[in-house]
Amino acid sequence: MDAEVFREPMIDSSGRRIAKRWETFWFEDVPPDLYALLRIVFGVLGLVSIFELTPVSMFWAIDGIAPIPGSGLGVRSFLMDHGFGGIAGWAYFLGSVIGFSLMTIGCMTRVAVVSCFIATAFLWSWNHLPLSSAYQVLLSLLFCLVWADCSGEPSIDALVRRTRGLQSSTNMQPIWPLRLLRFQVCLIYFNSGMSKFAYPVWRDGAAVHYAVNLNIFHRFPWPLPPSLDWATTIATYVTLFWEITFPVMMLNRITRRFALALGIALHVGMWSTLELGPFSFVMIASYLAFLDPVKFSQRHSLRSPAFLKATRTVAQTQG
Amino acid sequence: MSRNRLTLSAFLAWHVFALVLGDIPFPGIDPLPPVALSRHVSDDPIAATVAPALDAAVEPLAPRLASVLYALRPIRRVVDAYLGTLHLTQRWGMFASPPVVDQYVKVKYYVGSNFIPGVPPRITWTATELVLPAHREDRIRALQSFRDSSRDKALAIALDDFHGKLAAYVDRQGRLPRVLPDDLAPIGHYFGRRFERAYLKPGERLLRTEVWSGEVPNPVRGVAMNPALVEARLAVLRTYYSGPVRGPTSSYGTLAYGSLENEADITWMLKYFENR
Numbered sequence: 001m002d003a004e005v006f007r008e009p010m011i012d013s014s015g016r017r018i019a020k021r022w023e024t025f026w027f028e029d030v031p032p033d034l035y036a037l038l039r040i041v042f043g044v045l046g047l048v049s050i051f052e053l054t055p056v057s058m059f060w061a062i063d064g065i066a067p068i069p070g071s072g073l074g075v076r077s078f079l080m081d082h083g084f085g086g087i088a089g090w091a092y093f094l095g096s097v098i099g100f101s102l103m104t105i106g107c108m109t110r111v112a113v114v115s116c117f118i119a120t121a122f123l124w125s126w127n128h129l130p131l132s133s134a135y136q137v138l139l140s141l142l143f144c145l146v147w148a149d150c151s152g153e154p155s156i157d158a159l160v161r162r163t164r165g166l167q168s169s170t171n172m173q174p175i176w177p178l179r180l181l182r183f184q185v186c187l188i189y190f191n192s193g194m195s196k197f198a199y200p201v202w203r204d205g206a207a208v209h210y211a212v213n214l215n216i217f218h219r220f221p222w223p224l225p226p227s228l229d230w231a232t233t234i235a236t237y238v239t240l241f242w243e244i245t246f247p248v249m250m251l252n253r254i255t256r257r258f259a260l261a262l263g264i265a266l267h268v269g270m271w272s273t274l275e276l277g278p279f280s281f282v283m284i285a286s287y288l289a290f291l292d293p294v295k296f297s298q299r300h301s302l303r304s305p306a307f308l309k310a311t312r313t314v315a316q317t318q319g
Numbered sequence: 320m321s322r323n324r325l326t327l328s329a330f331l332a333w334h335v336f337a338l339v340l341g342d343i344p345f346p347g348i349d350p351l352p353p354v355a356l357s358r359h360v361s362d363d364p365i366a367a368t369v370a371p372a373l374d375a376a377v378e379p380l381a382p383r384l385a386s387v388l389y390a391l392r393p394i395r396r397v398v399d400a401y402l403g404t405l406h407l408t409q410r411w412g413m414f415a416s417p418p419v420v421d422q423y424v425k426v427k428y429y430v431g432s433n434f435i436p437g438v439p440p441r442i443t444w445t446a447t448e449l450v451l452p453a454h455r456e457d458r459i460r461a462l463q464s465f466r467d468s469s470r471d472k473a474l475a476i477a478l479d480d481f482h483g484k485l486a487a488y489v490d491r492q493g494r495l496p497r498v499l500p501d502d503l504a505p506i507g508h509y510f511g512r513r514f515e516r517a518y519l520k521p522g523e524r525l526l527r528t529e530v531w532s533g534e535v536p537n538p539v540r541g542v543a544m545n546p547a548l549v550e551a552r553l554a555v556l557r558t559y560y561s562g563p564v565r566g567p568t569s570s571y572g573t574l575a576y577g578s579l580e581n582e583a584d585i586t587w588m589l590k591y592f593e594n595r
Contacts, residue, residue, distance in 0.1 A: 019320060022328065023320055023324065026327075026328065026331060027324055027327075051466075052465065052466055052468070052469050053469050054466065054469075058470065058473075058509065059469060059473065063508065063509070063512075064505070064509055065470070065473045065474070065477070065505050065506060065509045066505055067502070067505065068501050068504055068505060121405075121406035122406070124406060128476070129472070129473035129474075129476045129477055129505070130469040130470070130472050130473040130476075131472070132468075132472050133411070133413045136409060136410075136411075139406065139407070140407060140409065143405065143407060176327070176331060180331070180334070180335075183335060183338070184338070187338055187339065187342055187409075187411075188409075188411050189411075191342040191343075191409070191411040191412075192411040192412065192413055192415070194343075195344065195411060195412035195415040196412070196414070196415045197373070197377065198344075198377070198381075198415070199415050199416045200374075201416060201417065202415070203369075203370050203373040203374055203377065204366050204370045205363060205365060205366035205369060205370060205540075206366070206539070206540045207414065207417055209540045210417040210418070210419050210537060211414050211417045213421075213537045213538075214417065214418060214421065214422075214537070215421035215422065215423075215452055215456055216421075216422055216451070216452050216471045216475055218460075219459060219460045219464075220459055220460075221455075221456055221457050221458055221459060223538075223544050223549070225543060226540075226541050226542065226543050229362075229363060229540050229541055230363065230364075230365060232540070233363050233365045233366050233540075234365060237365070237369055275454075275460050275464050275465065275467075275468045276468070277465065277468045277469065277472070278465075279413075
C-alpha cells in the first residue's frame with residue numbers, strides 16, 4: 001500500500017523530468033547569430049556548387065548531359081517538346097544563382113532559404129547525373145535551416161529593419177533546427193561508416209589505395225608506390241573508425257573537439273589527394289553547427305550591446 | 320509543454336526516426352553487398368591484424384541485422400514515401416565500394432558530305448574525342464579540374480546507370496541485344512551536337528555517333544604499376560588531349576554493341592550508337 005502511494009509521484013516526477021529535458025533539448029532559445037553564419041556559409045557554398053555545374057548548356061539544358069526526358073511528371077518532356085529546353089535550363093540556373101545570392105546577403109531571407117531548398121531538391125529530378133554527395137549534404141542541411149529565422153546580422157534584412165527604426169536583430173531562435181542539423185551530420189558519418197564496414201575492401205584496409213588511384217578522382221598524376229601502402233591502410237582504418245564513432249564522440253566536449261579536428265584533417269587530406277568538387281568544403285562547413293550558439297554570439301556578434309547583454313542574462317539563467 | 324511544442328515534438332521524433340530508418344540499406348529494397356571476407360590481407364601487416372577482427376564482427380552481425388530489417392520493411396516503405404516527398408532520401412555510401420578500374424569514355428564521329436537524294440550517304444571523314452576524364456592525366460589537377468569534376472561525375476553516373484540496367488537486357492548466352500538502355504544517349508547527343516557546331520563545314524553532316532567506354536584494372540595493393548604500360552597508355556591519351564583526333568575514313572557497317580578495340584592497355588567497348 002505504502003509502495004503504491006510512493007510509486008505514482010515518482011513515476012510522475014521522472015516523467016516530468018524526461019519531458020523537461022526533452023523540452024530543454026529541443027526548444028531552448030538561443031541567439032540567432034549562428035544561424036546567420038550558417039546562412040552565409042551555405043549560401044556561398046550553394047553558389048559554388050551551382051557554378052561548378054557549368055557550362056549551363058551541359059548540365060542545366062534539358063538536351064545537355066541529362067537523362068532523356070520521359071520519366072517523372074513529364075515537365076521536362078513538355079518543355080523539350082515545346083522548344084523551351086535551353087531557356088528552362090537557363091531560367092533554373094539563374095533562379096538558383098539569385099536564390100543563393102539572396103540567401104548569402106540575407107535579403108528576404110526566409111523566402112530565399114525556402115526557395116534554395118526547393119530549387120536544390122528538384123535539381124535531382126531535373127538532372128541527377130552531375131550531382132555528388134556534396135549536393136545531398138547541402139540539401140539535407142538546407143532543410144534544417146528552413147525552420148530557423150536566419151536573417152540575423154549581418155544581413156540586408158537587418159539593415160532594413162534598422163533603417164525603419166525597428167530592432168535590427170531577429171529574436172532568440174529555438175535550438176531545434178540546429179540540433180537537427182547536428183543530428184544530420186552525425187547520421188551522414190555513421191551511415192557512411194556502416195556502409196563502408198559492409199564492404200570487404202574497407203575491412204581489408206585497401207579502400208583508400210583504390211580510391212586515390214582512380215583516374216577520375218586522383219589529383220596527382222603519378223600512382224602511389226607500394227612502399228606507401230601502409231599509409232593508405234592506416235587512412236582506411238582511421239576513416240572507418242572515425243566515421244562509425246563520430247556520433248558517440250559528439251556526446252563529450254573533449255572527444256567532440258578531437259572528432260571535429262580529425263574530421264577537418266581527413267577532409268583536407270581528401271581534398272588534397274582527390275578531386276571531389278565542393279564535398280570537403282561542405283562537410284567542414286557543417287561542423288559550424290557544433291559551435292555553442294550562446295558562446296559564439298558573445299564572441300563574434302555584430303549586434304547591439306543591449307541585445308548581447310540580454311543574451312548573456314538568458315545564458316546565465318539557463319546555465 | 321504547450322500544444323504547439325507537443326505537435327512539433329511528434330514531428331521531430333518522427334523525422335529523426337525516418338532519417339535513421341531511411342538511411343539503412345534494407346535487404347530486398349536496396350542493393351546490398353554480399354557478405355564476403357577480406358582479401359589480400361597477408362601483404363600488409365596492419366591489415367593482417369585488423370581485417371580478421373572486423374570480419375569476425377561482420378559475419379555474425381549480417382544475418383541478425385537482415386532478419387530485423389526484414390521485419391521492419393513495411394515501416395521502411397512509409398518512411399521512403401515521407402522522405403521521397405521531401406526529396407530527403409539519403410544514401411551515404413561515398414566510396415563504400417570504390418571502383419578498382421580506371422574509366423575512360425571516347426566518342427567517335429562519322430561525317431558525311433555531298434548528299435544525293437536516293438543514294439546512301441558516304442562517310443568522308445571520322446574523328447574520335449576523349450570525353451572522360453575531362454582533365455589530362457599527366458598533370459596535377461588544379462582549379463579548372465574543380466569544374467571538370469562535374470562532367471566526370473555526370474559521365475561516370477551515366478555509365479553506372481547503364482551498367483545497372485544492362486543485366487536485364489543481356490540474353491542467357493551473355494550476348495548484348497540490338498536495343499540497350501538509353502543512359503548513354505545524352506553523352507552521344509551532347510558531344511555529337513557540340514562536335515557538329517565546332518568542326519563541320521557547310522554541306523557536311525554527322526551520320527553516326529558512337530560512345531565507347533574503356534577500362535584498365537588498377538593494381539592491387541602491394542603491386543607496382545608497370546612503368547612501360549603506364550607510359551604507353553599516357554602516349555595514347557596524349558594524342559587526344561588537343562581535341563578530337565581525325566581518323567581514317569572507315570565504315571561502321573560491322574560495328575555492333577559490344578565491339579571491342581584496344582589502345583595500349585585500354586580495352587574499349589562500344590556501348591551506344593545513333594545513326595542519323
